[in-house]
Amino acid sequence: MSNSDTKYFDKLLMALPQHRQTSDLKIVLKQLCNKEPTIFMKEGLGSSNEVLDSLFINQKDLDIAAARWQRWQEALTMLFPELADSQGLIESPIFNLNSYQELTGINLPGKTIIKGDHALPVAGSIKARGGVYEVLAFAEKVGEQGGFMKAGGNPKALLSKEAKAYLSTYKIAVGSTGNLGFSIGVMASALGFNTAVHMSQDAKQWKKTRLRSYGVNVVEHSGDFAAAVKAGRAAVEDDPKGYFIDDEDSLDLFLGYSVAALRLQKQLESAQITVDESHPLFVYLPCGVGGSPGGITWGLKTIYGDNVKCFFAEPTASPAFLLRSLTEKPCTTYDFGLNNRTEADGLAVAQASDLVYELVGKLVSGYFTVDDNKLFEILVNLKKETDIKIEPSAAAGFLGPVRFNEVDKFWAKYFPQYQQEQVSHIFWTTGGAFVPESEYDGFYQKGLELIQARRKNSRKD
Ligand SMILES: *Cc1c(COP(=O)(O)O)cnc(C)c1O
Numbered sequence: 001m002s003n004s005d006t007k008y009f010d011k012l013l014m015a016l017p018q019h020r021q022t023s024d025l026k027i028v029l030k031q032l033c034n035k036e037p038t039i040f041m042k043e044g045l046g047s048s049n050e051v052l053d054s055l056f057i058n059q060k061d062l063d064i065a066a067a068r069w070q071r072w073q074e075a076l077t078m079l080f081p082e083l084a085d086s087q088g089l090i091e092s093p094i095f096n097l098n099s100y101q102e103l104t105g106i107n108l109p110g111k112t113i114i115k116g117d118h119a120l121p122v123a124g125s126i127k128a129r130g131g132v133y134e135v136l137a138f139a140e141k142v143g144e145q146g147g148f149m150k151a152g153g154n155p156k157a158l159l160s161k162e163a164k165a166y167l168s169t170y171k172i173a174v175g176s177t178g179n180l181g182f183s184i185g186v187m188a189s190a191l192g193f194n195t196a197v198h199m200s201q202d203a204k205q206w207k208k209t210r211l212r213s214y215g216v217n218v219v220e221h222s223g224d225f226a227a228a229v230k231a232g233r234a235a236v237e238d239d240p241k242g243y244f245i246d247d248e249d250s251l252d253l254f255l256g257y258s259v260a261a262l263r264l265q266k267q268l269e270s271a272q273i274t275v276d277e278s279h280p281l282f283v284y285l286p287c288g289v290g291g292s293p294g295g296i297t298w299g300l301k302t303i304y305g306d307n308v309k310c311f312f313a314e315p316t317a318s319p320a321f322l323l324r325s326l327t328e329k330p331c332t333t334y335d336f337g338l339n340n341r342t343e344a345d346g347l348a349v350a351q352a353s354d355l356v357y358e359l360v361g362k363l364v365s366g367y368f369t370v371d372d373n374k375l376f377e378i379l380v381n382l383k384k385e386t387d388i389k390i391e392p393s394a395a396a397g398f399l400g401p402v403r404f405n406e407v408d409k410f411w412a413k414y415f416p417q418y419q420q421e422q423v424s425h426i427f428w429t430t431g432g433a434f435v436p437e438s439e440y441d442g443f444y445q446k447g448l449e450l451i452q453a454r455r456k457n458s459r460k461d
Pocket residue numbers: 125126127179180286287288289290291292293346347391393394430431432
């Protein structure tokens with residue numbers, strides 16, 4: 001390690017609770033500071049149900065959130081014709097992945113399944129669950145105040161000309177690297193809200209252009225994601241008709257995401273995939289601030305308890321949630337010399353949501369980091385094997401079992417109770433369907449070049 005890396009290693013070691021300052025974890029810290037892929041397994045979590053009982057939300061909140069989505073089905077079908085087939089449900093399919101080894105180079109016993117949120121309608125990413133939900137919740141609140149609908153009534157009343165004119169007097173603001181802004185921009189502008197999306201410098205130009213085409217006001221900021229969030233908050237702070245959607249601190253986003261767990265449960269049942277004590281579900285979720293993987297983890301734990309194990313995937317430059325969990329203190333990746341520069345723009349987050357950490361810190365089984373280049377290789381292999389198109393962020397989950405494989409006696413050490421053949425692995429693909437062709441071609445080309453370069457090198461050895 002260079003001198004500066006040693007400095008950050010020492011700083012990170014000092015930030016850890018005493019009981020974590022072990023030789024095993026020192027290896028993890030070194031890998032983190034060197035920006036090498038690593039895995040941190042959270043041990044001593046205790047029973048999921050006990051943890052769930054200690055939280056301020058419970059199964060009822062999950063049901064309330066599911067009921068809101070249901071209330072909106074008719075209105076959403078009217079707003080988005082593409083939802084006609086699903087009767088207004090914004091949902092994605094699951095399907096078998098027959099070629100995990102072709103994707104990653106390692107053999108993985110058990111079932112391998114993709115949860116295809118890369119193709120979620122309306123927004124083309126997992127943000128359709130959280131972002132859309134929070135806009136719907138706010139629209140109901142405002143609509144009730146304005147006398148356009150009753151609590152729990154049919155929100156299609158909000159689609160009238162008069163209601164829309166009323167909603168347009170309200171402002172919604174959000175800070176985003178892209179996908180959240182898009183899901184909120186599309187939904188909020190469809191309902192008539194006056195919408196501003198504050199974006200960071202690493203947000204892709206095409207995302208800004210597309211948002212503007214929906215009539216959304218895009219405000220650009222020179223700082224990172226956190227800076228854009230701050231600016232967005234400031235923009236509506238003093239406005240009584242302004243509402244800020246706070247990606248770092250939103251229970252509505254979290255609950256919107258959590259409903260995915262109920263939907264997945266139904267899909268697994270239809271596919272006759274058993275989840276029980278000897279047939280656990282291992283779920284791999286790309287993580288930014290933690291809202292989407294956190295909400296889904298909480299929902300799944302509420303349904304399956306200890307029979308589901310969730311793992312969060314982050315880029316080596318942005319392991320915000322891993323660091324939050326490792327140190328058990330609020331911190332940023334910058335504190336430890338990690339610059340948060342990653343091609344996985346949906347995961348380019350330097351600081352985890354503290355709200356989400358409070359809710360799921362004791363429910364997530366492990367965290368791993370991924371090298372940007374590997375994301376492009378997986379993107380290419382996935383297209384070749386399954387013909388699905390994802391964005392780099394959405395590839396991160398596939399590397400979970402690869403990290404497991406790098407740990408000596410991983411299964412015996414962490415999951416001695418399971419037979420590997422009986423595990424169902426779910427890889428959550430979180431975005432990609434709305435990426436423009438030319439942009440996707442660039443990702444694909446880059447992945448191809450990386451694969452070819454690696455083949456050439458291995459021939460030389
Ligand atoms: C936002 C995003 C994530 C992560 O969600 P968080 O709520 O930020 O943790 C994962 N994948 C994609 C494609 C995203 O846009």
